[in-house]
Amino acid sequence: MNFASDNWAGASPRIIEALARGADGIAPAYGQDDLTRELKARLADLFGREVGVLFAATGSAANSLALSALSPPYGAVYAYEEAHIVGDEAGAPEFFTQGARLVPIAGAGGKLTPAGLEATLARGSGSGSAIPRPAVLSITQATESGTVYRRGEITALTEIARARGLKVHMDGARFANAFAFLAKADGISPADITWKAGVDALAFGLTKNGALMAEAVLLFEPEKAAELEWLRKRSGHVVSKAWPIAAQFLAMLENDHWLDLARHANAMATALSQGLVAAGHRLGYETQANEVFAVLPKAMIAQLRQAGARLYEWPVHGLPADRLPADDADLVRLVTSFATKGEEVERFLALAG
Amino acid sequence: MNFASDNWAGASPRIIEALARGADGIAPAYGQDDLTRELKARLADLFGREVGVLFAATGSAANSLALSALSPPYGAVYAYEEAHIVGDEAGAPEFFTQGARLVPIAGAGGKLTPAGLEATLARGSGSGSAIPRPAVLSITQATESGTVYRRGEITALTEIARARGLKVHMDGARFANAFAFLAKADGISPADITWKAGVDALAFGLTKNGALMAEAVLLFEPEKAAELEWLRKRSGHVVSKAWPIAAQFLAMLENDHWLDLARHANAMATALSQGLVAAGHRLGYETQANEVFAVLPKAMIAQLRQAGARLYEWPVHGLPADRLPADDADLVRLVTSFATKGEEVERFLALAG
């Protein structure tokens, strides 16, 4: 019963097959290989336009590289206060941007709200004011709270940003889960919720979705790729053997394998969520992607752990007052993945009944 | 009627005399001169212990150099949300520290509160949490709101900080005004409200107090001065002719000239403040140093300007609800200085009656 994180899961067999195929051959180094070229074309197809594609070893690096392409060193980056770039990347955004400032904004349901963004942007700081120059809005899709921005929610934010000259970054470490959710609900394309919705750069990650390591910055202003390539090189993220990363992405995109895996993870989360609600538990956030936040009695959490469940208690910051756990309870986060088995969910629900 | 800022005022005649004396002579460059040596001894006397003394061209640089001595690049610096380092230094702290993060904290009366500091420090961010490492608490004395931390208020904050391993920085751009206020009220020494109260580094500025340029970092861990000297050199703040800065500091410290000037500025602010209250105006913050924050009708502000008054409307963020200006009014900031004349205050009050 691994619900600790989707990055605890191994990898899809197709990933290993793709690596095995390439291991036998010869490929030019530093991204000059055929697979990388093929992937670039494939991503252009997927997003319906030319994109700059730059691999990175981690989602943190992809996020920070994207931010460094969008913000000057004296810029300010606005993000939801519980965003990964704010709370989980140890200052990587500051390092890559050479000192840009992260400005955390309160929100609702794990998301930024237009009103919250407006209020923060409107605040100056006195006549002699010299705050870092507002430069970037960052949106996480799906959010760290397992919720998903709908197309209209994205554009509501990006329009505010663009009206003030800000660029827009999207942290897509779980873009697959968000897209799988929205594609079902809304009949939309990846373009619709990225560049057509005002996003300038997407950190597109498939590691959590079943790859071993497949992260890339997608620049929807591809003319910025040349400069970012210099920054990427000096950050040590230009791997000598790039083909294994391209091979993983290609295996994922082939026949919508990435979506199949994301749909599976989402479905497991939905089942878990519905079962918990049916058993009378309260949710912290709506379950839309592959994360379930539920309020469970502390004693039950201990029993679940003893039975082998892997899960994390989670900070309640950002939760509305009526969803806060009582003293004898805790908010827990349950993450499903491509590898989650139906039996695991069933067993967990049986214990949490 | 210059109430725009204390850094609009010229300089005390004694400053010019001190410069004139030195201009005739010869002095080794880069701080190896006699006046700099003399000043270091004088500051050790004033603070009752050995201190590391490093000049900087501005208060912003002094603050940021101090922060770079106290925080690693991956550190977090906690400060009141309206602090100068947060809102008015354009990312200098990030630049000098190579990317440390400023974490703004709400407060009351222009000051940090122990509860606010505790709450912020207590917040983590999930199990995989990797926020920048908590490193520094920054306190502004006197505050940007014209209030002054009393000794007990300082220690209440520094004890929380030290219990978590944080170092403490004090922005003393108006330290003179704070000390003049406290010395009168409490019978305390500079040591009592700095290193004896848990402060590790003080950005000590006398520019606003009547010098042309007199800013320094005082390190109460003087063994850190050698490393900070390297950082200072590469930041371009090791002036070739250091004696003029030392000469200004010495002229200020001689016979407590700095305190006389600060007391005058404070007295002018008190007179202004009392006059405005007597005339029925509401204050935004208590007047303790040399800044008055008052709510005035917009029409009156316009008239005052026309009559030659220099002043700024000021953001109301941080003001308690019962002090917020009505729609036809604004919060204004009035700063007095060593050069403010009694007649200026009287004339202003006559117009604002």
Add this chain to the structure above:
Amino acid sequence: MNFASDNWAGASPRIIEALARGADGIAPAYGQDDLTRELKARLADLFGREVGVLFAATGSAANSLALSALSPPYGAVYAYEEAHIVGDEAGAPEFFTQGARLVPIAGAGGKLTPAGLEATLARGSGSGSAIPRPAVLSITQATESGTVYRRGEITALTEIARARGLKVHMDGARFANAFAFLAKADGISPADITWKAGVDALAFGLTKNGALMAEAVLLFEPEKAAELEWLRKRSGHVVSKAWPIAAQFLAMLENDHWLDLARHANAMATALSQGLVAAGHRLGYETQANEVFAVLPKAMIAQLRQAGARLYEWPVHGLPADRLPADDADLVRLVTSFATKGEEVERFLALAG
């Protein structure tokens, strides 16, 4: 006939097998997994002492992370003028160290010489001198010229460095090839040519040796690992799935697979080198590891290319005058790898005869 580079080769089958084994399981993220733990123990065995182990995505990142652990931002790093950190990493050392300076030094045979190092370190720059503080000596093993420092050559350099308070970094992107050469010749251990020879940090890479991605910083002052971990996290090199990197290292170290692969590559280079000399060609540098530098007629280079040979013309800087190519010739670099086949060498020699 791929002699372009060892990072053009695919990967050893054992690498893929190791990844396949892990793909099926579940492992805690961010390096908390069993394989990473196992590898750390294995590396401690190999080097005969406790070591700090930090993965990175590339050799450039491993080098730069190591340098950032050894040099302050205001430090100077001394290296051979053709070292990879000087000429091929696009300023990564400057980025990771936050601005340390690389000081290139001339040498002989692709190596630093004690005399060259002494002369550079001895040079000051005037009375007011403030060059960045001498901080690190960097040695590449095997060198970019395919030569190998013998134990005595290393200690001759590190003793000079240590006498002046410098730390020592070793770029070991081809450490396997160097060790395979020296182990045969001298009967030495990895410890003998690293920490016992005065090296503080080794960038240990097996990617060129047959892995897909296996690079790590080994700190022989393991107490520095905690701080470097912070720097690594903010550089985006803490991969969420660390076990695949650990699995690759472990597969390599098991039964000395890494040495078998390196010996094969070296043997191929030796065969190539001897064949070229036998055919009357001049070598640029002695062939000790897996790189051959030979002077070939330009017409022959063109013919070899047409026959399918992959190789690079190489800058002659650093070559002694008597080895410089004539006008109708060029210096070429031929790199062999774990995947080089004997027939490739034979075919190349037949054409270059």
Add this chain to the structure above:
Amino acid sequence: MNFASDNWAGASPRIIEALARGADGIAPAYGQDDLTRELKARLADLFGREVGVLFAATGSAANSLALSALSPPYGAVYAYEEAHIVGDEAGAPEFFTQGARLVPIAGAGGKLTPAGLEATLARGSGSGSAIPRPAVLSITQATESGTVYRRGEITALTEIARARGLKVHMDGARFANAFAFLAKADGISPADITWKAGVDALAFGLTKNGALMAEAVLLFEPEKAAELEWLRKRSGHVVSKAWPIAAQFLAMLENDHWLDLARHANAMATALSQGLVAAGHRLGYETQANEVFAVLPKAMIAQLRQAGARLYEWPVHGLPADRLPADDADLVRLVTSFATKGEEVERFLALAG
């Protein structure tokens, strides 16, 4: 007999008078004052075109700010190996540019040569080469060796730089001495040896020439000033009271006071130089500005010191072989200034006869 450095001299009386005039008044802070505005117009006149003007506290800061306007973080800056930015600024260029690399180039007579510059720019570093991107050529005028680039020498270098897309920086800490020399010899204007000769940014300093602190970056691409202003603010070089710096510059430029002072310093150096040659001593470099480099017997140096002479022994690196001192002699540097008196020169020559 102060020949230690021109920055040991005090200040011209006119500097103090200018400060005294301003001390009495009121002036908007942060460079919004009238004197700063007046100076900008005055500098536009002097250079015959619009210029961006940004003050800095030191020549090091002015140099580094200029470099940060001209080079990306992944850029390379080419300079003479004994340039101040290379050897005396403790890594300030790296700090301000966020990691650009300084590439030192050998020269002759304290100057870069076109051949040396070409050779360095021509050198790549292997096929996978990724040196930092060539970005800036830096020229020092007058040089650290007391020599002066003539107009044709400047354009010979800047044409090479421009042909490769490099920008050009000029370190003008002793621009006054250089211009005083050239204006006499060649009948040229400040424009002729700066922007009309291909220079993009000049660090223009008058501190060594008799001010207390008067340093500025002049941008001949004034549209770059807005961005540099952000970088300057975060470096702590936007002083709150800017008028004292403007006042110093204005006092210097009024009635060519700066040139009178520079001509005096140069004349003193010429007298010293001619006297030493007449006494049979050898010069290290031609005396063109206000520095004399002479080879003196060690015993004589000791006697001069005992008699009160202040001077520095100087590194011989860069000296042609036929000018190197013998074992019992040393190269000394003698710097004259606006404050040097004829009697000091006479007394020195009497002792060195």
